[in-house]
Amino acid sequence: MAASYILLLSALLALAASPAMAGDPSALQDLCVADNTSDVFVNGLACKDPKLVKAEDFFFSGLDKPRNTTNKVGSNVTLVNVNRIPGLNTLGISMARVDFAPYGLNPPHTHPRATEILTVLEGSLYGLIHFQFNHGTRNAVALAALSSQNPGAITIASAVFGSKPPISDDVLAKAFQVDEMTVHRIQAQF
């Protein structure tokens, strides 16, 4: 079974260079595990009292489960950032599992605080211009690594057409060079 798995591991390593290229500030101590209950807000996250740190602060399980991809775009991103693994605080790295249905799309997006390297575990993807598309007839799965504890994500279509508060119709009509009717129709999807 291990063998079968390895045959399925994709022959493709796609580097999805997100256009934003920041680096998190360096750590100043060995451990600064995020304290999710703190009422102190700082750049990043306040740390737990070091005496209260536990081994579980560094683990996350359950990434082996396939995600539900029955949605409009046919993909599902499971982000494992500092909110999921408190021990990632100040370490400048995080990851994600991305599931794709056949013809599923992880739509065009940017990560404002991270670069990314993507490993295709199963299936094959068409990518590189900041989106990934499963052009095959089977499911695809990829693992992404991102150079920030909290990379962020701006999915362009929903950020623009699903913004809250909404960007006014005339602005979007001018930006995308369409009539306001089309803008309305697109906005209704987000």
Added chain:
Amino acid sequence: MAASYILLLSALLALAASPAMAGDPSALQDLCVADNTSDVFVNGLACKDPKLVKAEDFFFSGLDKPRNTTNKVGSNVTLVNVNRIPGLNTLGISMARVDFAPYGLNPPHTHPRATEILTVLEGSLYGLIHFQFNHGTRNAVALAALSSQNPGAITIASAVFGSKPPISDDVLAKAFQVDEMTVHRIQAQF
């Protein structure tokens, strides 16, 4: 006349927080003026021989001239980055003048390597969600400062619909939840 100018200086300082938040690497010497003729390519730009640096490497003139805004969006960005002022190399800062016709729009965009602070010199602008819109009946002018020598700019609509090579129709149709006909119509504008 100076007085009249000052009355026109806008009462509004708009902070346009671009979503990308990198900081350029620090300088390692007093001067590293960009050498635009070098055939050495590095992260940033190679420097001129310090003995050849001139005062003009630190100046740029002509920002006082209004720019032509007769285009589809009614705005014009004059970026003054390290390519225009070689002395900006390694300094981590640059600026831009933005001209707006009445109802002109600087369309939704991100700067992958910079944050931004925007001063409205004339007129008034509707902004903050990463675009600026002149909602008045007169011209508007703004000065932007950006925290990188080479902030970059991704104008969302043209990056997505005017990409070269083009992103395929089915991908865009799925991303924006429209039919491929509409995608074609939008692509034709870029």
Added chain:
Amino acid sequence: MAASYILLLSALLALAASPAMAGDPSALQDLCVADNTSDVFVNGLACKDPKLVKAEDFFFSGLDKPRNTTNKVGSNVTLVNVNRIPGLNTLGISMARVDFAPYGLNPPHTHPRATEILTVLEGSLYGLIHFQFNHGTRNAVALAALSSQNPGAITIASAVFGSKPPISDDVLAKAFQVDEMTVHRIQAQF
């Protein structure tokens, strides 16, 4: 009137490369608006609870008003840093308006945490060696952008001769190679 303003906009963009060249640490989340009432002191400023952030945290108005330049040096710096715009926290950028009377001087200074790019809006200035001097007979106005949320400023003459506690006379006499009487005379001005 817009036209007259634009004619007055100076033909000169002066880059005032301050000798200090730090870059603020990168942001780790989308928003970390400074909480000026916090009793938590950290590198930079603690953030407000994100649920309490308001649009006004990103604006500052009143930069259109000319400043009073009737002082010993004939200039006036209006700094708009993170203390004035809480939304600048973690963004690594700020700005200033500088007013100059005829023959007014922004005296020699350094910014310990920032580089600077200076746009002359009106009049003309003699500059570049870390000071600006209005050598004309009219007022001058400039906008400075600085690559830190809190650039700091060390005005050399007052830091040295107006230091509190004062630097002793014999130290200053030796540093500036003058007699102690002259030191006393200079110190009395600060």
Added chain:
Amino acid sequence: MAASYILLLSALLALAASPAMAGDPSALQDLCVADNTSDVFVNGLACKDPKLVKAEDFFFSGLDKPRNTTNKVGSNVTLVNVNRIPGLNTLGISMARVDFAPYGLNPPHTHPRATEILTVLEGSLYGLIHFQFNHGTRNAVALAALSSQNPGAITIASAVFGSKPPISDDVLAKAFQVDEMTVHRIQAQF
């Protein structure tokens, strides 16, 4: 088959916090693909002429192949850093596939320029104190992501006992509190 793969995907995400915590300097342009033929040596790698960049500079294939683990420690690290994917230059990220035979060990090590997040794809590993050990009777496979284009690796035992030039016997005997005979015996293995 996809299903069987997913069942094998480990339930464990182990964060291997390497003790070194640097962050690569930020990128200063959109692309700075490493030029492996350049005779210019800089911090990082010089870039190719942007006109010569190809899509292949961003891909690496073959990670699906199991590696040979018949060696003294029973593990094999396939590092995919900037030397393997030139497009990683200035992006501050890289990755590795690690294969483990039953009871195989990725011996204690540090990454001087990177933090790490480790996903167990198959089998289960005992880890966290900077080594990983396959304590099961089947093969194990993990993917590591590292926050540098060139993370480096110092495998402690071989760096200390296999150093070239060798560290002298009396130094090692004192450091490890053993007799010089034991030092000799260990050195002979590296």
Added chain:
Amino acid sequence: MAASYILLLSALLALAASPAMAGDPSALQDLCVADNTSDVFVNGLACKDPKLVKAEDFFFSGLDKPRNTTNKVGSNVTLVNVNRIPGLNTLGISMARVDFAPYGLNPPHTHPRATEILTVLEGSLYGLIHFQFNHGTRNAVALAALSSQNPGAITIASAVFGSKPPISDDVLAKAFQVDEMTVHRIQAQF
């Protein structure tokens, strides 16, 4: 006496380039003196209320006293980091005095957050591969400067053989290619 001291000052400046090469994040204000009594935990240390800062926060005395080197390795490191000088907080620098008995050894180690420059004040040292050894018959003294307020130190032998909780015997036996008996014997020393 000053003269005699200067004759003893070593003719050797040894650069001990530790393999880890991080830089602390930049300071964001003039002073952020560490508050050792704070119950707020952040990356680095929270600052004292600036109104409570005293001159003593920037000093440390007593480095002139020779340290006791009667221990297993014949050396003694006196680290002066941010815990000893609160004013070092956010400054990215610290130092250490290292005393060596004849044939004393500062055993192989790494600094996960700092580089190092070492000045030999007295005696002479054999060094450079991340340890220092007094190969002379007299005491030796060195001053180290480190590029972090909290450089950390991983002494390899004790981190590996004296780890708490202990790394299991079979892991260490495999890593160092010795039998488990030898592992036990080494562990007993730490």
Added chain:
Amino acid sequence: MAASYILLLSALLALAASPAMAGDPSALQDLCVADNTSDVFVNGLACKDPKLVKAEDFFFSGLDKPRNTTNKVGSNVTLVNVNRIPGLNTLGISMARVDFAPYGLNPPHTHPRATEILTVLEGSLYGLIHFQFNHGTRNAVALAALSSQNPGAITIASAVFGSKPPISDDVLAKAFQVDEMTVHRIQAQF
């Protein structure tokens, strides 16, 4: 003799917090020894071909020799930066020996790219506000460590009154609030 030296080692560790607080960009490889003969100019220094690196690239000797302090200020700074030790390139650290005659002064200055920690080896110094003064009747010696490979130094009096090209008299007279005659007299000393 060692004992006499240690008695002379000052009881005072003075932290001279220079107001500038940058951190050099992180290293991207194990070694990037400066190539002082390169005609490639970059931020920092180009590296030698790694195959040509020698042990001597990491050493500097001669710091034990007292320096001549018979000059106007009675002090002498011996800076050991990347130009003296090529191996410091990309390491972000450097050091200096400072000799003081009785009543000698290291005049007020800033380091634009570094913070500093100062160890008084002999004598005692009055310091902290960015200068050091030997207020005793014997020589004093200090070692400074600086958080940059090339910290730079701006000695305020000579930068202002000895600038080349000179800052005009009226600017300096206004900045220091003295008459132009006094400015002339001071300038003549630099």
